[in-house]
Amino acid sequence: MAGGGLQITGVRFAYDGSGVILQGISLDIPAGQFVSLLGASGSGKSTLLRLIAGLQLPQQGSLLWNGTPVLAPGLERGVVFQDYALFPWMTVADNIAVAIGKARPASTKAECREEAEGHLRKVGLDSARRKYPFELSGGMRQRGAIARTLAVGSPLLLMDEPFGAVDPVNRARLQDLLLEIWETSVPRKTIVFVTHDVDEALYVGQRVVILGSVPGRVIADLPVSLAGARERRSLIESEAFRTLRESIAEVLAEDTLAQLAVS
Amino acid sequence: MSKLAIIEIPEPSGGPLALGVGTPTDSQRVPVWLRRGLEASLVWVALLVAWFLAAAYLPLGKNPLIPAPPVVLEALADSLPELWEGTLSSFTILLPGFGLATVLGILSGLAVGTSGRLQDAFLPFARVAAPVPPTVYIPYAIAVLPTFKLSAIFVVFIGAFWPIFQNAVAGAHSLEQRYRDNARILGFTGFEYYRRVVFPAALPHIFSGMAVGLGFSFILLTVAELFGANAGLGRFVQYYADFGDYPRMVAGILYTGAVTFLAMTLLEAARTRALFWVK
Incomplete structure (x- = not known):
């Protein structure tokens, strides 16, 4: 499907009167992919999600969904926020x-x-x-x-730490429910899943994109090739999972150290 | 003194604590609702006794300014038909004034509260106009408007409008970012956005404004009636005061208090019903 999916090119964003939040963000997310977006707090992951949702517009660069520029919110880009946004x-x-x-x-x-x-x-x-x-x-x-x-x-689900405030048991259940929904969707839904939990990012995502902080930019983009069925126990104990987790932890730690050095 | 206090504090701490353990078992014998009811009725009984005593022993001359409770009760029973007619007359002023204030206050408050430009235009004026005591409009309203009824409705309207307007503005401001985002994602615009999102979110504030507005409405209603009505609750009290008929006058005061209380209770019930989702 040529031109399908989400193309983010050279995006820069700053809120009025404050520092740059996102700088030079470029990402190509093919339709049907499940991407985890990881990063320390303040790395602008939620802001990037708001840009994709069309709730904010970038000062530079472009966002295309299926070839159409994102200029406003739309029903084809569903958002699930962390703070339950059902109308009370x-x-x-x-x-x-x-x-x-x-x-x-x-x-x-x-x-x-x-x-x-x-x-x-x-x-x-x-x-x-x-x-x-x-x-x-x-x-x-x-x-x-x-x-x-x-x-x-x-067809595009944007999830901003959707299970961040849920207890661990229910969190695991919701992750499995989400994976089931994604795997059985026809055509396969595209999901951008923001989290700061490395295990969660690896468990649900096919690909992990890591944002570094101040200003937010892509510092790592890793495919998650964990073969076979996603049986939680065996997956988390597998060698491949552990290796990935360690390398991600290292990237995040380096980013934190670099930030400390700056300040 | 401070030294003494330091020495004394740790010493008795065992005492009150031990007593504190004992008290709950005592209070459990009397149900909480009964205890609360008894405590509340104590105030009423005390007031009633004070009233009896004041009526019986205060030397206030032949035509006592403080008629005894049985005398007032009799006057109240006698005046009920007249008071009922007065109530109906008063409500033909109260309901249009308060109703119009509610509708216009909510509509304009939500519009101003959600639009930066309307806010810049109207809030400075509202800040000056709202605190003006509405009672000062009464003589002028009576002079300018063709009938007494219309001027009274106008004054009640002014009194109720500002609190409702101001609270509707605050209610619109209180709409959380996440619900606004949600509304945008779902594509709520125009009237639908107000009906489904802004209005329900502002409802807790709106009800507070209506409660204040209703209180003001009763005040302004009775004050306006003192000026020139030929019927109504405020008029009833003023009329019998002019004749020095204090039993009827006190009966009128008590009756007006009961009507006000009833109206407030009804509004409160509506609030509880409409806002059950607030947690």
């Missing part, structure tokens, strides 16, 4: 039905509801569909947020 004044099912209504304005209210419930079933939330976000745990809210991007049918 709607039930979980309504949150999703409303999003479906925006994605497919021709569908009736009943159709939207029915479809919403189907997606909630997929993420294991069907029993909570009439509940409000405040009645749910952090993990369940993130399931709802994932269900919403699925319901909208976004």
Whole structure:
């Protein structure tokens, strides 16, 4: 698929009146790839995600999704934030039905509801569909947020530390759910997954991109070729996983040291 | 003295602690709701006793300024039809004034709160106009507007509008970045953005503004009625005061208090119902 996927070329970004956040970012993410975006806090990974989402515009460089410049937010680029962004004044099912209504304005209210419930079933939330976000745990809210991007049918998922505030057991479950969703999606969804957890980045991603700090720039871009089924236990104990983890830890440590030397 | 304090503090700390362990078992015998109810009714009983005593023993002449509770109760029973008519009359001023203030206050407050340009244009004016005590408009409103009713509605409107407007602005400001981002990603624009995102997010503030506005509405309503009404709650109190009929006057005060309390309670119930999702 020529021109498919996400092309980021020479992107520079600074907030008004503050230092440069991102400098010279170029990345080519083919459609269907699952990319983990790693980096120390302050490396601008969330900002890069906001640029891809179209919530911010770069001062220099360009972002193309399937050949079209990203100039504003759009439903084809679904975002899952760390801080559960389901609207608290709607039930979980309504949150999703409303999003479906925006994605497919021709569908009736009943159709939207029915479809919403189907997606909630997929993420294991069907029993909570009439509940409000405040009645749910952090993990369940993130399931709802994932269900919403699925319901909208976004081919590109942008996830900003989506499981950062979830307890370890649920975090592992959500990682597996996300992988299952990705592996069974047709056509395969493109996912950019921001995290600061090295293990998580390696477990979910096919490729790990590391951003260095001040200003944020790509300091490493590694393919994750961990052969075979992703059985968590054997994967984490495998030699290949450990080697990758160590080299990533080294890159991150060097970046931290370099930053300390500057300051 | 400070030296003494230092020596004394550690010494009795075992005492109160030991007592503290003992008290919960005592208080468990009386249910919390009953204890709270008893404590609250104590205040009422004390006030009632004070009233009886004041009516019986304060030397205030033949026509007592402090009629005893049974006398007031009788006056209240006698005046109920008249008070009910007064209530209806007052509500034909209160409801249009407060209702209009609510609708316009929310609409304009949310618009100003979400637009930088409207804010630059209107907030400086609002800052000057809002603190003006609305009671000072009453004589002029009566002079300018064709009927007393219209001028009273106008004054109630002004009194309720500013708190609702200001709170709606604050409510729009309180909309968190993540919900704004979400709305943008989902493509909510125009009226839909206000209806689905800004309004519900601002609702907690709006209800606070409405509560303040409703309080002001009652104040302005009764004050306006003192000026020139021929019916209404404030008018009732003023009328019997002119005749020195203090039992009826006190009955009117108590009745007006009850109506105000009821209206506030209704608003509070609506708030609880609408904001169950706030945690």
